[in-house]
Amino acid sequence: MSDLVTIDWPVLAPALAPAAGVVVVLVGDAALPRRGGGRWALPVAAVVLLLGALAAAAAAVGAGAQTLRTLCLPAPDGACLWTAGPRTSTLQAGILLAAAAALALLHDGRPRPRDRAVSATLLLAATTGGVAVAAASDLGSWLVALELATVPAVALVALRGSRAAAHGALTLLVTSLVSFALLVLGAALWLTATGDATFSADTVALAWADPQRRAVLVLAVTLLVAGLGFKLSLVPFHAWTPQAYATTDLGTAVFLAAASKLAAVAALLVPVAAIVGAGLDAPALVVLLGVPAVASLGLGTVVALRQTDPVRLLAWSTIAQAGWIVVPLTALDAPALRAAAAYALVYAAATTVAFAAVARTGARTLEDHRGLLRRDPLAGGALGLALLVLAGLPPGVVGLVVKVLALAPPVNAGVWPVVAAGVVAVVVGIAVYLRWFTVLLSGSGDRPAASPAGPVVSQRATRVVLVVGSAGLVLASALPTLLLDLLS
């Protein structure tokens, strides 16, 4: 029982690539402290991330429907600490791509020489955590990877160094600390209930069969959901979101909104998959997931309706969309997992594009986007498409498809309160995004264009993000099955 685990390096590549990136950047920064103000660090990190994404995508496509495993214990036990099915690999690829996009938009941080390297380091480290947590199948890896995904993000927010950012970072920090404590308590309860440090359907089923341990398990899941709810911005664990988004730079905001969310979804799917695998008839768990989902849908959409700052609007929309991600999970069945993953991916892509457009225009209020479609067809068009996808209106067909997918499991399972909240959220959500969309379209573009921030290189990177992101959305809208096939 005490042998080393076997390691299959190619399988680990998605996580190893950013980890290696951390080392490369730190070593490079130490070796070449004055070289171009650390400007080289960002491209290097981007390349590393794209390589990782390539590896993950190859795993998702190449492995077919097979689950990749590594870090396995020898024969009698045989458990593996890294299990990545196509869904997980696709989510990993999404995390890596979103992190790359965040990197591309990391241009209006403090322009101090060393910070680029540090930012890149932190971002890479957090990405490593996100990728690792997606494939974690045991409490240890899961906890560590999750914190690896969180702690550098807190530092990233604080790195901006403005007063407001400090306040945002403080809120994020204290919320993350509390969540971490709860998460650990949840892990402890999970171990107490199942007696197993892995997320395994069998032990969950056994624990569920015993009424006393079942109660512990319910509480454990509550705490795990709460801990992840913080990362996912589910109400009532959401309060840091608008502050952090609005006060930090847009690159970090994209990281929090896209990469970090995908990591959180991936992390959430790990215990939920174990519960689903156990095939429980568990109304209590439905309540645990349903109440935050409903609260997020409701609060997120209605508050987003009143925001005038595009970043804050996106922050509140994130909260609502987090609710949407959890909506299918309330059904606790296998299609729900894929629906949640698909929703998260589409949301992440759309929100990244929206942030990129905001970064390109440098807009501080929605009104700054008046007539954008005419002034800047690329930014306007991409933003419009992203908003339609988020609203779930054709031509953003993929947004509609994932909403259908998300609603199907709870309808099937008869979780009507969640479904009803979903209907309301669809409608109010349309109002939210159309409000912005209207501004984009409106003709009188006589306001001067807000001056874009950042150097030319960043603008080019932003444009790449816009083009690639909207191309992805268009492609997925035309052939949604491409995306869904990756997740099956």
Added chain:
Amino acid sequence: MTPWLLVGLPVAAAVLGVALRRNDLLARAVAVGLGAATLLVAVLAWALADGSAVSAGPGLRAGELAVPLDLVLDPTRGALAAVVALVALAVQVYSTWYLETDDRYGQFAATVSLFTGAMLLVVVSADLLLTVVGWEVMGWCSYLLIGHWSRRAAARRAALKAFLVTRVADIGFVLGIIGLAAGAGSTSLSAVLAPWRRPTACIDAALADGALAGEALTACGAPDGALRATLLVLVVVGILGKSAQVPFQDWLADAMEGPTPASALIHAATMVAAGTVVLAALFPVFADSPAARWFLGVAVAVTMLLAALLAFAQTDLKRMLAWSTVSQVAVMLSAVAAAPPADGADAGLLHLWSHALFKSLLFLAIGWAALAAGGTAAMALRGSAAAAPVLRTGFLVGFLSLAGVPLVVVGGLSKEHVLVTAWDGAVQADGPGVLVLVALVLTAAVTAAYSTRGYLVLTAHVRQQPTATGVPAVVHGVLWVLVLLTVFGSLVVLTGSFAVHQVSALWMLLSVLVIGVGVAVALRGGFDRDPAQVLARRFVPVADAGLGVDLLYRRVVATPVLRLARLVAFVDTEVVDAYVRGSAVATRAAGWAGARLHRAERPSAAVGLVLTGVVLLGALGVLAWS
């Protein structure tokens, strides 16, 4: 095929007329030419009709309901079609002169053609749905014709009133027809009649065997009597509306705002008389339903007397003719109401036939006279018959016929038949026969009185004799033809197209007596004074106002409906829509509250939310589990 031609020709004339309305000459040619063709076809069809021949229609695929859209032609329908076509042609010819200077002659002629087509459709329809089609199209055409001079507010109002009053009554007509059709699963006339008739022989046999009445009815599959009565009453309501019977009588007098040829058409042969045709078609069922017969009987009995009295006291002679139409249509309908089941309704149809002739004559003549005299008021028209010989003759013949002087003219003979039918009905005592008979006798007297009045006024000696110049010969010709037909038209009885009994001499004597009384009363003031001024001076203003029924319509129907409409419009925006706006406001308010709660962005609040959320969720989870 012939019946389709009969309907198709006038409709084609209408379409062509609209297309060619810019060119007066072509429009006239189309209207008169196709009108003549229609008449020709109608006469041929009448002449060749032998028994009842059904022409298959295109048929509709309307689910369970069979809608064959057939037409039928038999001698009676042929005769009616012929007189309709004749009057229509007369009106068309007359219009070419009467509306010579009208810039909308084309539309008018086309509308008249369409009107004729619709009436012919009602006449030859063997399908209740087609009957409704003709019925409604006539209503629409009457709207257009009455409102033809739409530059006059009174004409616009009269047109609106005519259409709305008849349309309201049509609620009943349509529902009744639908109900009858629903009972048969078909709109075909023959198919509808079958299930609604009482299987008399079967019931008699069962009763003879000693069965109880209820059992006998059930066993023989007799129709639901109450339902049948309801449906027939509904149909009758529609007919009362179209025929301007009480309580819908008021629109017809106002309809005099239309051009005189239009009035002639509406009054003589088409719209108002159409009800008699429909009821005659439904007679086999109608005769079985005493309730419906009583309903119709009471309505027409009241109408014929009331309208006759109102006619007597009108200051406007054209309105007098309008009221006389109301009264005469009531006479036709009374024959249907009172006729014993064995006799059939042909007495009413015969009266329709003769009424068409003499009423068109009277209208066309008075239109000419009015043109010559410059108005339709009795004062203006005094002595206007002197304008042309044909007018004097026409008025004489027409009013004689209207008064119902027996044998001499068509009106007299047909009225005798109605009286006889009512007597038969009264004798058999299964229906409103007695009531109708009494009303008929009284009406005959009053009719004689106002006919006398009309003739007296029109032929009075005045110093300045009106002259009619520029009236084309063809108009003279038309009137002469109508005069001749009014005198000799009663010979139609000999063709056997109308199944009527012999009229006994006793009845003739009686009616002459009654008419004599009426004439005598009218002549009380001498030959040179208007009897209305002599006999009913106080009643005249009331009669001119139609007894104030118009006000009643407004108070009882129009105003409440408009009030309701305003209420509904208010509720629509302030209540129904309020929920929509309310939800928007609520959402915004929730958003405001949510944003407000998060405005301070205190870190401790974030932490507190997390902790509270976890504890509540945990408690909820544990509770929900246990």
Added chain:
Amino acid sequence: MVMSLLLALPGAVGLWLVTGGRGLPVRPARWVAAATAAATLVLAVVVVALGSSVDRPWLPELGMRWSFGLDGISVPLVLLTATIGLLVAAHAWAEMPTGGSPATFLGCLLLVEAGALATFAARDAVLFFVAFEVVLVPMWLLVGRYGDDHDPRARADAAHRFVLYTAVGSTTMLLGILLLLARAGTSDLRALADGAGGALGGGTQLAVAALLVLGLAVKVPVFPFHTWLPPAHTTAPTAGSVLLAAVLLKMGTYGLVRLPVATVPDGFTRLAPVLAVAGTVGIVWGALVCLVERDLKRLIAYSSVAHMGFVVLALASGSETGLQAALYANVAHGAVSALLFVVVGGLKQRWGSVDLTVPRPALRETSPRLGFVLLLGLAASLGLPGLAGFWGEFLAVYAAWDPAPERSRALFVACAVAAAVGAALAAAYALRVAGIVWAGDRPDPEVATTPDTSGVERVVLGVLAVAVVGLGVAPMVLLGTTADAVARIGGGP
């Protein structure tokens, strides 16, 4: 193949006009749009003639297929949509609203057309929903961007109300579809119709039917979910109003036939009384509002509510006659309302507003052609036989009088009576409008003349008038087209 082309052509050209071709000047844009619409009409005719269809997997996970095809129920609607599409594209010569680039306007028209065609041709329930949603954004643009430029606030409000209200409906409908999909295991509309809900329990049928009916009732619109329609119509440009009335509302009724009536007949039967009452109230309600409404466009919108009430009542009756009546009245209303909105839109363009209290010259005097078509439309609207409106409404009342056996006879007869009263009220409001606008029942006008219709507008009106008369004179053509498909639905096990 042709089927795919039929859907792709207007969609692709529309998208191009909205995005890449936004800057196209008005002349070429008009020609592109008109040519596309004409080609679409040709394709539609070809598809109808050849019976082309397409069927391939799209989202296999949902059991959803990219499946389009026509049957007797959809053929008239597809032809109607393609015709109306051509007419509104052509109407751009007569009226080109301001508010944005002409190309975008025309692109939106084509997109709405594409979405509607896809909706009518979809053979998969989820696909139907997706196609149903396609029209939302372009229509929203048409109303919100190109609408009445007098009051931007009201315009935005109307557009938002349209899109949000409809979204409520379509999302509710989606729930019904998903529930149906989950319980019946397939989203193929033909398979669902063949099964006729046999595999579903009574409660499920009722739930599915309730969700579907509730959702579609918003689109139809059925009282009391109609309040989005009048503002949308009032604000929309003529072409938008025409599309809204002639095409979009039809999607609702078509959906009712395709989804609840065909797939969960038992559930629908239990809801039928509610629907019948709602439809009947709509008939009377709409007509009453029309009696006092001041704005002519709003008035026509409310009359649409009343007319759709007949359709709903006929559907609720459940008999084959009812279905036939509903489908007929549906198409008839498409032609009639299109005609009326083109006329009224033209009047608004000429007069600046269509407030009935403002004195204007009588159309009969100043512009007889325009007056004639207006009168024709009003006559059809009041259900004059020989014009399009009559047959559907007469058969609807008949169907309500004699509903399918499981339904409450007394209630439906009461509805039939109320509907007949509503028809009389229709006469009242139609003649009110005719009196004021056509015959000149107003105080002395200040504007001397109203230019008569000419050019493209005349052609458009002519085509619509011919359609109105043709439908009325030869109802057997349309009824014969739909009969077989209706018998299949009505005769299900």
Added chain:
Amino acid sequence: MIHLLGPYLLASALVGLGVAGIAARRNAVLLLVGIELVLSGSLVLLVATQAAGADRWAAGSVLPLFVITIAAAEVVVALAVVLLVFRLRGTIDLDAPSAREDVS
């Protein structure tokens, strides 16, 4: 032999105290005290699981080691952020509202 009631009660008490401490403190540094208490409660629970024998891969000992290390890392970052906040805003009061005008 050991009765598990003790560890369970101790864990509950420590977590309860920690939660109360977190909720009651306005000083950002003292928040850490509450966090540590919650974490130590969790540690007791983890180790108790191991002591009860329901354990695999010595998780009951290994996981606490991980947790302690993570907590240390978090405390480092936390104190850095707290110092930053103190430097920029002059207060580490968790009840202080944000200055929205500072957003730009």
Added chain:
Amino acid sequence: MTALDTAFAASGVLAVVGGLLAVTTRHVVHAALWLVVALLGVAGSLLVLGAELVALVLVLVYVGAVVVLVLFALMLTRAPIGPDLAHAVGPWRAVGAGLLGLATAGLLASVLVPLADGSVSRAEISTDQVAEQLFGTWVWPFELLSLLLLAALVGALTVARRPDPGGTAS
């Protein structure tokens, strides 16, 4: 009650009392110090439960490093030596916090206590075994943990460093 139970109870009481005082005291420095007491109590409890290594690490890392850091931070943020009035909370908040704590403790106890049916024999796991597992089975999270520490250090250093006087912080 075995000897182990007694020992556990003693250290447990120490931990709870220390924790209570750490949470309730108004002197910020006292709070940190009482935390030390509580952690020592916890370490004792862990020792009783047979996890020597964990207890040792707890004392080393928490008491030796974390609390010292906390004290430094308190000083750097100019915490008063006496009662901290600047951060005093109102009575309602205190009561609310207490109730929240009670509820949490109650909830946990209510689900955990039913699990504790009778005494169990303490499973003995030696430090060797722990080390073997840590570097055998758990090597992947262990390596991730090192990355976490690295990132945390880099981040903390950069965040805590004074900004350049000429920095163009926006």
